[in-house]
Amino acid sequence: MSEPLLEVRDLKVRFPTADGIVKAVDGISFSIQPGETLGVVGESGSGKSVTFLAVMGLLDLKAAHVEGQIMFKGRDLLAMGPREMSQIRGMKISMIFQDPLTSLHPFYRVGQQIVEAIRVHREISKRDAWRQAVEMLGRVGIPKPEERARQFPHEFSGGMRQRAMIAMALSLNPDLLIADEPTTALDVTVQAQILDLIGRLKDEFGASVAVITHDLGVVAEHADDVMVMYAGKVAEYGRRDDIYYRAHHPYTWGLLESITRIDQPKTERLRPIPGQPPSLIFVPSGCPFHPRCRHVMDVCKTEIPPLLSEDGRHSSACHLSLREKERIFAEEVAARA
Amino acid sequence: MTQYIIRRLMWVVLVLLMITLIAYVIFFVMPPVDPARAFAGKRPTPELIETLRHQFGLDQPFYVQYGRFVQRLFLGDEYGWPGFGFSYATRSPVREELFQRAVITIQLGAGAAVVWLLVGIPIGIVSGIKRGTLVDRAAMGFALFGVSAPVFWLGLMFLFIFWQKLGIAAGTGYVALSENPVEWFGHMIMPWIVLALLFAAFYARMVRGSLIETMGQDYIRTARAKGLSERRVVVKHGLRASLTPIVTLFGIDFGTLLGGAIITETVFNMPGLGTYVVQSVFRGDLPATMGVVVLGALAVTVMSLVVDIVYAYLDPRVRYT
Numbered sequence: 001m002s003e004p005l006l007e008v009r010d011l012k013v014r015f016p017t018a019d020g021i022v023k024a025v026d027g028i029s030f031s032i033q034p035g036e037t038l039g040v041v042g043e044s045g046s047g048k049s050v051t052f053l054a055v056m057g058l059l060d061l062k063a064a065h066v067e068g069q070i071m072f073k074g075r076d077l078l079a080m081g082p083r084e085m086s087q088i089r090g091m092k093i094s095m096i097f098q099d100p101l102t103s104l105h106p107f108y109r110v111g112q113q114i115v116e117a118i119r120v121h122r123e124i125s126k127r128d129a130w131r132q133a134v135e136m137l138g139r140v141g142i143p144k145p146e147e148r149a150r151q152f153p154h155e156f157s158g159g160m161r162q163r164a165m166i167a168m169a170l171s172l173n174p175d176l177l178i179a180d181e182p183t184t185a186l187d188v189t190v191q192a193q194i195l196d197l198i199g200r201l202k203d204e205f206g207a208s209v210a211v212i213t214h215d216l217g218v219v220a221e222h223a224d225d226v227m228v229m230y231a232g233k234v235a236e237y238g239r240r241d242d243i244y245y246r247a248h249h250p251y252t253w254g255l256l257e258s259i260t261r262i263d264q265p266k267t268e269r270l271r272p273i274p275g276q277p278p279s280l281i282f283v284p285s286g287c288p289f290h291p292r293c294r295h296v297m298d299v300c301k302t303e304i305p306p307l308l309s310e311d312g313r314h315s316s317a318c319h320l321s322l323r324e325k326e327r328i329f330a331e332e333v334a335a336r337a
Numbered sequence: 338m339t340q341y342i343i344r345r346l347m348w349v350v351l352v353l354l355m356i357t358l359i360a361y362v363i364f365f366v367m368p369p370v371d372p373a374r375a376f377a378g379k380r381p382t383p384e385l386i387e388t389l390r391h392q393f394g395l396d397q398p399f400y401v402q403y404g405r406f407v408q409r410l411f412l413g414d415e416y417g418w419p420g421f422g423f424s425y426a427t428r429s430p431v432r433e434e435l436f437q438r439a440v441i442t443i444q445l446g447a448g449a450a451v452v453w454l455l456v457g458i459p460i461g462i463v464s465g466i467k468r469g470t471l472v473d474r475a476a477m478g479f480a481l482f483g484v485s486a487p488v489f490w491l492g493l494m495f496l497f498i499f500w501q502k503l504g505i506a507a508g509t510g511y512v513a514l515s516e517n518p519v520e521w522f523g524h525m526i527m528p529w530i531v532l533a534l535l536f537a538a539f540y541a542r543m544v545r546g547s548l549i550e551t552m553g554q555d556y557i558r559t560a561r562a563k564g565l566s567e568r569r570v571v572v573k574h575g576l577r578a579s580l581t582p583i584v585t586l587f588g589i590d591f592g593t594l595l596g597g598a599i600i601t602e603t604v605f606n607m608p609g610l611g612t613y614v615v616q617s618v619f620r621g622d623l624p625a626t627m628g629v630v631v632l633g634a635l636a637v638t639v640m641s642l643v644v645d646i647v648y649a650y651l652d653p654r655v656r657y658t
Contacts, residue, residue, distance in 0.1 A: 056562060058558065058561055058562060082567075086564045086565075086566065087564065088564075089561075089562060089563075089564040090562060090563040090564030090565075091564055094562065094563075095562045097555060097558065097559065097562075099555055102554060102555040102556060103555045103556055103558070103559045104556055104559065105556040105559070105560070105574055105577075105578070106556070106578070106652070106653070106654055107577055107578060107581075107651070107652060107653060116563065116565070117563040117564075120563055120564050120565055121564060152653040152654070154653070154654045165559070168559075168563070
């Protein structure tokens with residue numbers, strides 16, 4: 001395996017608050033290979049967005065304590081000064097966000113906003129930057145890009161705005177594109193288009209992608225690796241097929257079962273995961289998922305399950321034995337999903 | 338846009354009519370003094386009062402008087418256009434006095450506006466960016482003081498300290514700019530500051546709140562994600578969005594001030610519209626009172642129109658048809 005583009009080692013992000021310390025990210029490690037796509041899946045508050053805000057250097061360091069290493073092309077982003085970091089941010093690593101309706105500045109023309117992104121990092125004339133911005137808008141599938149570039153964000157539909165965000169993010173040909181819930185705020189019909197667009201442009205630009213989502217269905221098609229997060233920890237991590245066809249963690253099973261399938265006859269109701277995501281201040285003892293787990297054992301309540309791998313690739317943090325995991329998956333999960 | 342402005346100007350006229358009508362009704366429902374009797378001097382004969390009543394038009398029914406007032410206003414009278422009639426109290430044309438005093442009030446208001454914008458907005462910005470720091474706390478302490486200090490007290494304290502004790506400021510009264518620019522400035526500076534302080538404090542809080550809210554928006558995160566410097570994020574993306582609502586506020590506040598800053602004018606003994614309207618009300622001087630009412634209402638309605646037009650240029654989401 002080649003040198004990973006991004007390698008995060010034992011990342012911890014803590015927010016001290018009046019009520020206690022919020023352990024938003026509690027010691028996670030993962031890596032992204034050049035040209036590959038990582039899907040990061042978890043509920044709200046599982047720490048998935050915070051992890052990548054840390055990668056972007058967008059966390060307010062007055063409010064957050066960040067520990068660990070974020071190695072990008074062999075250099076630790078956490079050890080960089082703000083000036084050096086802003087060279088990488090937007091240029092080498094760029095990010096698109098959940099809500100395209102509010103992510104573009106309402107007072108500036110869409111073209112201008114892309115021009116600004118280009119000219120922060122590249123010394124080219126406004127005219128050339130504008131030409132480039134128009135070209136990018138065309139490449140993300142916006143019709144009549146010359147005209148559209150002169151419009152304001154409110155004149156764009158939601159899907160078009162997300163396309164414009166993608167155009168902006170890719171305008172400097174970054175090595176890594178982080179997409180934080182890129183389709184959550186969009187119409188279902190537009191979601192697939194945006195995901196396909198990201199998948200296609202990734203290959204065209206030769207970039208790696210991290211897609212953050214709460215919906216396993218979103219990353220089913222495009223991800224190479226999938227990381228499932230729960231309560232700031234990695235619950236399960238592996239190649240896509242490991243997660244979809246050989247999942248080992250009860251939380252992943254829950255996520256798989258709650259994917260809506262419309263291509264199969266409606267035989268059973270969706271089975272939601274019971275309970276609420278845990279507080280990140282008073283994390284449950286032992287396995288953080290144990291209060292909601294259908295297969296909970298005594299050991300789960302006292303001991304934190306380590307993230308263990310059976311084959312060096314596919315790992316999960318669960319006290320169940322491998323045989324049990326395989327049996328339950330085959331009998332309960334695969335039969336339904 | 339032109340159509341929109343024309344439509345809005347028609348509204349201005351309508352609002353003026355409504356306001357003046359209400360002012361008239363108030364005057365007639367509870368007349369504080371009989372203007373004719375007040376004007377006639379000591380021990381007037383009933384005939385004299387009757388003559389004066391006729392001269393003032395007070396013997397006419399209420400609606401005829403109001404009709405004449407509106408007619409004068411729109412068509413002008415013997416003293417020029419727009420006609421405001423003559424003052425019951427001084428028997429001189431209201432128009433002339435009104436405009437003289439309006440000039441003073443405009444100077445007071447415009448100078449104060451410059452001061453409060455120059456003080457309030459930077460304080461708001463700094464304390465919004467440095468939220469929670471000592472600077473922020475000091476600024477908000479100042480703002481609390483400014484908002485809670487009564488203007489009359491502040492004015493008197495300024496006069497006491499800077500005029501009487503230190504002798505470094507000119508006292509009360511007004512000197513025309515054309516007469517003596519140095520004296521003019523000396524007499525204006527304290528009223529400007531006193532009048533501006535309340536607004537400056539209020540604006541500092543508004544700007545701070547608006548900036549903090551803006552800096553939490555998604556598009557600010559996008560700007561940071563582009564790799565912009567923090568300064569550029571604040572100036573180009575944060576301030577642009579957070580100062581726009583301040584324009585609305587400023588237009589209305591400034592318009593209101595042009596109707597007369599009663600307390601400041603009184604404390605500093607400045608012959609502006611504020612002192613004029615107070616005098617006129619006490620004297621039962623209806624034409625003079627109406628003159629100030631018309632100017633004040635006009636200032637507010639026109640300023641709000643200006644604000645709406647400016648806003649359409651500042652915020653591309655707003656378009657008028």
